[in-house]
């Protein structure tokens with residue numbers, strides 16, 4: 433587990449879950465404001481994980497609407513999965529440990545700093 437101590441991991445998990453909860457609230461709010469009345473009731477009663485899956489399905493149909501929030505939710509979801517299966521803290525690209533200070537700032541990141549800046553360079557080059 434890339435040398436991260438269990439206490440730290442627990443802390444990261446808490447932060448990810450809290451962030452996820454806040455994002456879901458924002459997403460629900462956004463959907464409520466932009467989708468017709470039919471969905472409102474469903475959204476307002478979505479409280480547990482299963483209901484959130486329904487909301488998630490709704491969100492799928494409104495990708496453009498949700499944009500960055502959805503991406504962040506997905507990144508958080510993936511980070512939580514990595515926490516579960518013990519690969520959290522390893523760079524998904526090069527397999528080396530991600531800098532602890534980087535995880536401190538961006539707990540959901542799947543890449544180390546070197547790989548991320550490489551990706552950003554590529555993205556910029558592609559956008560040109």
Ligand SMILES: [Zn+2]
Nearest residue numbers: 523526544547
């Ligand atoms: Zn890397």
